[in-house]
Amino acid sequence: xxxxxxxxxxxxxxxxxxxxxxxxxxxxxxxxxxxxxxxxxxxxxxxxxxxxxxxxxxxxxxxxxxxxxxxxxxxxxxxxxxxxxxxxxxxxxxxxxxxxxxxxxxxxxxxxxxxxxxxxxxxxxxxxxxxxxxxxxxxxxxxxxxxxxxxxxxxxxxxxxxxxxxxxxxxxxxxxxxxxxxxxxxxxxxxxxxxxxxxxxxxxxxxxxxxxxxxxxxxxxxxxxxxxxxxxxxxxxxxxxxxxxxxxxxxxxxxxxxxxxxxxxxxxxxxxxxxxxxxxxxxxxxxxxxxxxxxxxxxxxxxxxxxxxxxxxxxxx
Amino acid sequence: xxxxxxxxxxxxxxxxxxxxxxxxxxxxxxxxxxxxxxxxxxxxxxxxxxxxxxxxxxxxxxxxxxxxxxxxxxxxxxxxxxxxxxxxxxxxxxxxxxxxxxxxxxxxxxxxxxxxxxxxxxxxxxxxxxxxxxxxxxxxxxxxxxxxxxxxxxxxxxxxxxxxxxxxxxxxxxxxxxxxxxxxxxxxxxxxxxxxxxxxxxxxxxxxxxxxxxxxxxxxxxxxxxxxxxxxxxxxxxxxxxxxxxxxxxxxxx
Numbered sequence: 001x002x003x004x005x006x007x008x009x010x011x012x013x014x015x016x017x018x019x020x021x022x023x024x025x026x027x028x029x030x031x032x033x034x035x036x037x038x039x040x041x042x043x044x045x046x047x048x049x050x051x052x053x054x055x056x057x058x059x060x061x062x063x064x065x066x067x068x069x070x071x072x073x074x075x076x077x078x079x080x081x082x083x084x085x086x087x088x089x090x091x092x093x094x095x096x097x098x099x100x101x102x103x104x105x106x107x108x109x110x111x112x113x114x115x116x117x118x119x120x121x122x123x124x125x126x127x128x129x130x131x132x133x134x135x136x137x138x139x140x141x142x143x144x145x146x147x148x149x150x151x152x153x154x155x156x157x158x159x160x161x162x163x164x165x166x167x168x169x170x171x172x173x174x175x176x177x178x179x180x181x182x183x184x185x186x187x188x189x190x191x192x193x194x195x196x197x198x199x200x201x202x203x204x205x206x207x208x209x210x211x212x213x214x215x216x217x218x219x220x221x222x223x224x225x226x227x228x229x230x231x232x233x234x235x236x237x238x239x240x241x242x243x244x245x246x247x248x249x250x251x252x253x254x255x256x257x258x259x260x261x262x263x264x265x266x267x268x269x270x271x272x273x274x275x276x277x278x279x280x281x282x283x284x285x286x287x288x289x290x291x292x293x294x295x296x297x298x299x300x301x302x303x304x305x306x307x308x309x310x311x312x313x314x315x316x317x
Numbered sequence: 318x319x320x321x322x323x324x325x326x327x328x329x330x331x332x333x334x335x336x337x338x339x340x341x342x343x344x345x346x347x348x349x350x351x352x353x354x355x356x357x358x359x360x361x362x363x364x365x366x367x368x369x370x371x372x373x374x375x376x377x378x379x380x381x382x383x384x385x386x387x388x389x390x391x392x393x394x395x396x397x398x399x400x401x402x403x404x405x406x407x408x409x410x411x412x413x414x415x416x417x418x419x420x421x422x423x424x425x426x427x428x429x430x431x432x433x434x435x436x437x438x439x440x441x442x443x444x445x446x447x448x449x450x451x452x453x454x455x456x457x458x459x460x461x462x463x464x465x466x467x468x469x470x471x472x473x474x475x476x477x478x479x480x481x482x483x484x485x486x487x488x489x490x491x492x493x494x495x496x497x498x499x500x501x502x503x504x505x506x507x508x509x510x511x512x513x514x515x516x517x518x519x520x521x522x523x524x525x526x527x528x529x530x531x532x533x534x535x536x537x538x539x540x541x542x543x544x545x546x547x548x549x550x551x552x553x554x555x556x557x558x559x560x561x562x563x564x565x566x567x568x569x570x571x
Contacts, residue, residue: 058413081413081415085413088409088410091406092406093407094334094405096334096337097334106410106414109411
């Protein structure tokens with residue numbers, strides 16, 4: 001649905017000898033399948049929004065090619081605009097008009113006739129749970145309501161691909177969960193959704209596939225589960241009543257173990273491939289040696305760990 | 318066709334916004350109204366040399382100049398609204414649609430013209446007690462000249478706003494443009510009082526021509542060639558300004 005090849009964006013500033021150029025996006029390749037929620041994950045300034053704005057025809061690329069739903073971004077921007085919807089991080093509603101008026105105007109800017117635009121707006125307001133507020137001015141809306149109006153505007157022309165820039169930033173947890181449901185509903189209708197986010201939990205919970213971008217380059221790509229598995233497998237933390245050293249030696253010899261670390265307070269950390277099948281084996285090994293087990297706990301790696309491994313730093317830094 | 322449809326669409330939206338906060342239109346007339354009442358009475362002696370023997374004559378010279386100043390200044394400051402919409406995402410949200418780029422600007426500019434004409438009508442009505450009676454045909458022609466001036470100055474403002482992209486710089490630039498244009502169009506004091514060199518410079522100012530034409534219409538001197546000259550010059554300026562701003566805008570926003 002989206003094919004990107006060697007996409008590059010160079011920002012130039014200054015003139016003559018003082019001219020400097022910054023490569024915001026350094027030649028990225030991506031393929032997004034139809035009906036997928038694709039997450040573009042990265043810290044602020046990594047090139048997420050730049051890439052998104054290029055794909056939404058708002059910025060021209062310095063180099064590279066992209067096709068969206070079969071339309072060429074460089075040569076057929078009009079066709080691309082008809083096929084995609086785009087919602088900017090800050091949205092684009094005006095304070096003094098109502099949600100309904102905004103949605104109707106957006107439809108009409110796509111060339112849709114007045115009667116049809118009003119019909120679609122009515123349906124969109126209902127679908128996004130906005131009917132109750134439809135005729136109030138946008139300035140009275142909560143952050144979540146405003147964001148829903150933005151998304152309703154983004155899909156009013158029934159695009160095949162929807163681009164959302166940080167759709168949940170600044171929303172309270174409840175509105176955030178609501179927004180995730182809306183996005184899943186759009187996918188269920190067959191839409192391909194491309195979102196940028198810097199929330200790892202959002203990428204994990206919502207996205208079918210993600211790409212991690214850092215300093216303008218893609219450093220990892222895959223399903224959240226694959227990415228997590230790829231980096232380290234699982235970690236099992238075991239606390240024994242006594243003889244932690246001996247337990248460590250024994251467990252280190254087992255085939256399911258990829259390494260054991262003995263820590264303070266009789267705690268052992270084991271790296272294993274698959275934690276759920278390793279746990280019963282660990283328990284058997286310790287029982288066989290007569291070592292009393294106090295607690296056993298499984299840690300799955302999070303996207304935080306993936307991010308740390310791939311970029312050498314935590315996303316929150 | 319698409320351009321007309323889209324321009325009408327954007328014009329309607331901006332008219333709606335204007336009608337929702339009509340206070341701005343009224344505030345825009347406050348200053349000219351004060352000038353009309355407090356400044357114009359000083360003018361009678363000054364304007365005697367250009368043939369104003371009565372108060373009504375003085376006002377017929379003064380009011381047209383003020384209307385031109387209103388169209389000029391009213392138009393030149395509209396760029397701030399565009400910068401606001403660029404910052405709050407309204408323009409961006411329009412740009413991802415297939416709406417005509419030129420219409421995004423033209424629809425706005427036409428709303429600005431309506432605002433200016435409404436303000437001019439208010440001032441015209443306020444001038445009635447001072448004896449400024451103009452026959453309706455001349456008045457309509459005068460409003461046409463004012464509309465051309467407003468469309469020109471609004472377009473110039475939008476073009477500059479896109480170029481400088483910064484409200485405080487825009488303010489400076491607009492002030493620096495508005496002041497000489499205003500002084501050199503004799504809107505406050507007729508240039509007939511000015512020395513020759515100043516009048517020569519003023520001949521290059523389209524708004525000066527517009528003011529001359531409008532004065533001829535207000536005085537009732539309908540045979541004066543300044544009338545058709547002012548229409549031709551204002552129309553020419555309008556075409557150039559609209560094309561320049563539309564090109565600047567479509568290039569910057571794709």
